[in-house]
Amino acid sequence: MKEKIDVLEHATEILQALQSGVLLVTKDGAKVNAMTISWGALGIDWRHPVFKTFVRESRFTRGLLDKTGVFNIAVGTGEQAKQVLEKNIAWIKNTQAKMLDRTGLPKTYSDGEKIMLLGEPLTIRYISGNEFFKPFIEDRELRVSVSSFTTPESVRKQIDAFIADLAFTEIQSCMKKAVELTGLSPDKVTVKPMTSSWGRCISNRHISINSKVVVFDRDCITYVCIHELCHLKEMNHSPQFWALVEKSCPDYKAIKQRMK
Numbered sequence: 001m002k003e004k005i006d007v008l009e010h011a012t013e014i015l016q017a018l019q020s021g022v023l024l025v026t027k028d029g030a031k032v033n034a035m036t037i038s039w040g041a042l043g044i045d046w047r048h049p050v051f052k053t054f055v056r057e058s059r060f061t062r063g064l065l066d067k068t069g070v071f072n073i074a075v076g077t078g079e080q081a082k083q084v085l086e087k088n089i090a091w092i093k094n095t096q097a098k099m100l101d102r103t104g105l106p107k108t109y110s111d112g113e114k115i116m117l118l119g120e121p122l123t124i125r126y127i128s129g130n131e132f133f134k135p136f137i138e139d140r141e142l143r144v145s146v147s148s149f150t151t152p153e154s155v156r157k158q159i160d161a162f163i164a165d166l167a168f169t170e171i172q173s174c175m176k177k178a179v180e181l182t183g184l185s186p187d188k189v190t191v192k193p194m195t196s197s198w199g200r201c202i203s204n205r206h207i208s209i210n211s212k213v214v215v216f217d218r219d220c221i222t223y224v225c226i227h228e229l230c231h232l233k234e235m236n237h238s239p240q241f242w243a244l245v246e247k248s249c250p251d252y253k254a255i256k257q258r259m260k
């Protein structure tokens with residue numbers, strides 16, 4: 001029987017199970033991978049319970065994680081663990097689908113598809129002609145060059161490259177602004193697609209920002225940067241942390257609401 005539980009209510013059991021080993025499950029297409037881990041931390045991030053763990057670069061699991069970004073922790077032993085594992089595969093698929101749904105990024109890449117970039121609703125528009133041009137935004141349209149040589153794959157590549165460039169430029173400039181506002185600066189910033197959060201700050205002063213944040217307006221992007229920068233000082237979500245965020249971003253509560 002499947003039952004939704006409050007993870008934090010079961011924190012003690014989870015952490016006790018972790019001592020003897022739990023399964024970290026990940027899946028990419030038909031490839032399912034489970035590795036046993038006995039290290040990790042349960043906590044709260046962006047008001048959601050999170051489980052943080054480390055996986056060596058050399059592990060097969062690591063490759064799958066980098067690709068899909070979604071994993072599941074299965075707690076239990078023997079037959080029970082096997083059942084949990086099966087349920088988790090469904091959950092992983094579902095989470096990936098939901099995250100994609102939420103982003104406002106292109107799914108079909110077809111002419112007329114509605115997407116969101118920098119908080120603006122846009123329509124993908126194919127422009128046919130002999131002259132090739134790089135995609136650009138005008139009159140609430142993301143215009144893409146198509147010709148008799150164009151394939152759905154080449155359109156997808158053009159649009160993805162445009163969005164990746166835009167994300168990089170916008171996140172870079174919002175991070176610069178956030179550094180000025182907070183007076184805090186990271187050692188390294190990475191922009192990459194992530195599946196379960198908008199940003200991440202790890203203890204070696206390295207910040208990762210989810211490139212998909214480019215669907216939101218610049219205030220939201222700046223807030224995500226400020227949020228992660230404040231973690232350089234407060235590695236938690238304590239009242240002190242939020243007070244620090246508020247100093248640089250007084251309307252962070254409304255922004256968080258917009259990003260839900």
Ligand SMILES: [Zn+2]
Nearest residue numbers: 045046227231
């Ligand atoms: Zn946080």
